[in-house]
Structures are given as structure tokens and as C-alpha cells.
Amino acid sequence: MTGMRPVIAGTTMPILEITLDPGESVVAEGGDVAWLSPGMQLDTSTAHGSGGQGGFMSSLKRVLGGGQLFLTRYTAPAGGLVAFAAQLPGTIREVQIDPADNFMIQSGSYTASTPDVEVSVALQKKLGAGIFGGAGVVFQKLSGNGTAWVQLAGEITEYELAAGQSLLIHPGHLAMFRAEMPLEFASIKGIKNKFFGDSLFLAELHGPGHVWLQSMNAAKLAAAIEPYLPQQSGDKN
Template sequence: MQTRTVGTTMPVLEIMLGPGERVTAEGGEVSWYTPGMQLETSTRFGSGGRGGFMSGLKRALGGGQLFLTEYTAPTGGMVAFAARMPGVIRELTIDPADEFMVQSGSYIASTTDVEVSVALQKRLGAGIFGGAGLVFQKLAGHGRAWVELSGEIVEYDLAQGQSMIVHPGHLALFTAGMDLQFATVKGIKNKFFGDALMMAEIHGPGHVWLQSMTAAKLAAAIEPYLPDKSGGGNGDN
């Protein structure tokens, strides 16, 4: 199995599969693939060979997808996934010593022995995600996984005793086992006029990937330029 990332601002991940090789991805996320590729959708995929329907149900209850799709190339082929947000695509090597927590929506695909599960769900204020909850998926097992991170990426190694306070939308990826806590922003003015009611505090040891862009901030930036649908549809400016 070989991979290639094409592009810069809106990259595309191409996965070249040898004869009989397989890769798992969330349903509906594929962009294109070569003829002869076999697709099968099931709840058992993404469970690292374990769990079946219950693993899929836990993903769904946590805000993830119940079904994942497995792509098999009987004679070899290519399958491609396009990024949904401007940013970068990163490959992770996963084994029992290297497991990761990635913000929901960032997972692209993985090899078949990687387990994809919802491991953290937190309801946060409307100023962060429009009232939606924050969900992190855990990538465990053994194999390779690919994730998309938004905007520019800044990485930090936190030693034992070190911590960092992060706007939850910017916390894209971190090594599993790190202590993550949420605290309400102090001060009345901060609560009512700030952009976040809660902040995340992540504690070392471990490695964190912070993203410069969030979906909420991108939506807020383009909202003034969207057509006004409240004027009765007469098209007047």
C-alpha cells in the first residue's frame, strides 16, 4: 500500500492498493476510485476485527457514523479522498504504544486493523460549535490512519507537569492517555462577550496538534457574504 497527497490548500489523499489490499473509511467520504474497486458497507468495519454492530452503535451514539465502508482492490487500484476544509492531511502509525484522539470529522481512512471508536463527547457552549457537542474519536489497534486537520498546524510536546489551555475547536489531535479537562471561562464579561464559554486544558505528557482554522470561525467569516434569505426572495440588495 502506497499513498500520495496531492495539492496544498485543499489536498487530496490517494491510496494505491496492491492486489487484495483493503482500506476502511467513513461512508460517503470517497471522492473517486479506479474501476474494479469493491465496496462493502458494514457496522463491523473500523472495529479492528472486534465489536461488530455494538462498536458501530457506540460510534453513532457518540456522534460518529454507524456504518463504515471498506474498499478492496482485487487486482490493485486507487481510491481518493478530498479534504473538506482547507488544511493538511497527516498519516499516523498506530500500535498499542501510539494511540490517538482526533476531533470528529477529521478521520479520513485507515487500514483494517485500526479500531475507530468514540472516546470523548462533551457538550459545549453555542459560541464554540453553534450548540453542538465536541466529539473525539479514538484510533487504536495496529496499522495506519489518515486524518485531515484544518488550516495551519502547530505541534507541541508537553512534558509531565506541563499543560496548555486551548479553545476546543483548535484542539485537533493528541496522543491518547493525556488528561483533558474543560473549564468555564472566568469573568462575567468573558462569559457574555467572549467567543467561548468553555476552554480545554490538556495535560502532558504527550503530543498535541493544534489547528489554526475551525469550522465555526470559517462559517462566521463567510456568513456576511451569503445571500440574505429573509427579504422575501426579491433579489434586492
């Protein structure tokens, strides 16, 4: 048995294709599947994405983090493949998860994982509920043991912050970072902002640790195309 074989293919809008050996499984948000082999067994449950621990409370934490209450487990009794397509132009990255390697990812970035990876809300002490900032930026935590695949939007810039170093980041561009890195939020005076008046709301991420920043985010993409969308008129005539 050779084991699970993931392939990330494509450029601007990549595809994650995972080939499973007989009996192997992968977990994902159900509606995200693009194509799969006949005979694949699908099991949708609140217990999936809970790091093998199960439990309704774990699934509620996932919902608070911007994810779905139910995740789907794809199992290949005789082997097969399942594929997931990126939802925004960008990249799909594979990350290895274990007790020493936990990651925070922006809501909407989670694509799929092996069954023993836990997908949950990212709690921050200063912002208890995990809803970051007036613009509603939310992060999820990947923990447990196994492999996860995440979607990052646009081009990716990476920084390794040393102890004592920090970086101020627009929350929408903060794609992924190591979970042990302290994160704070503050309004920066001097820049006009449509959400916060005369201040700009930024995240400050502290080292040591690694951070992945994305050049695109869904809110800015939506704002860019909004002027070109048909406008609904209140006049039915």
C-alpha cells in the same frame, strides 16, 4: 508485493491517494471518496472501523463520537487506487496506530484507515458521553493496529508537553492529541463569550504527550462566510 502505497498530494486542499495491491483494503466514511479505479469492491457495514472486532455496539460508539454508523471498505481484487479529498483547507496527516500509540481526533477529522484500526467515541470521565462543552465539540479515538489518515484544518502547530505541563486551548482548535493525555474543561472568567456569557470555555490538556493544534475550525469558517450568504426572506413577493 510492495504493499499499500499512500500519497498525500496538493497544498491548501490536499488529496489522499492510496494505491492498493491485489486483495488489499482500506476503510473510510463512504461519502468521502473522490475517485477510484474500476473494479474496486465496496462493502458498507457497521463492522468496519471496529479494529477487526466487529459488533454493533462498536459502531454505536463511533456514532456517539460524531462519525457514521456505516463505514465502507474498499478492496482491490486486482489492484487499484482510491482517493479522498480534504473537506477544509489544511493538511492530511498519516498516523501509525498500535497499543502504545492511540490518538484522539476532533470529529470530522477521520479520513481513512487500514482495516484493523478502530474508530470509536472518546470517553472522558468528567463528561461521560464524550460531548465536550456547550458548543458540542466531540472527539473520536483511533486505536487498534495499523495506519490512519486524518484531516487537520488550517495551519498546524505542535507542542510536546512534559509531565506537569498543561495548555489551555479553545476546543475548536484542538485537532489531535495522544489518547493517554488527561483532558479537562473549564470556564475561564474575564472574557465575554457569546455561548457562555462572561466566561470563555477552554480545554486544558495535561502532559506528558504530543498535541496538534489547528488554526481553523469549521464553526469559525462558517461564521466568517455567513454575512456573505444570501438571506432568505419571509416575504414571497
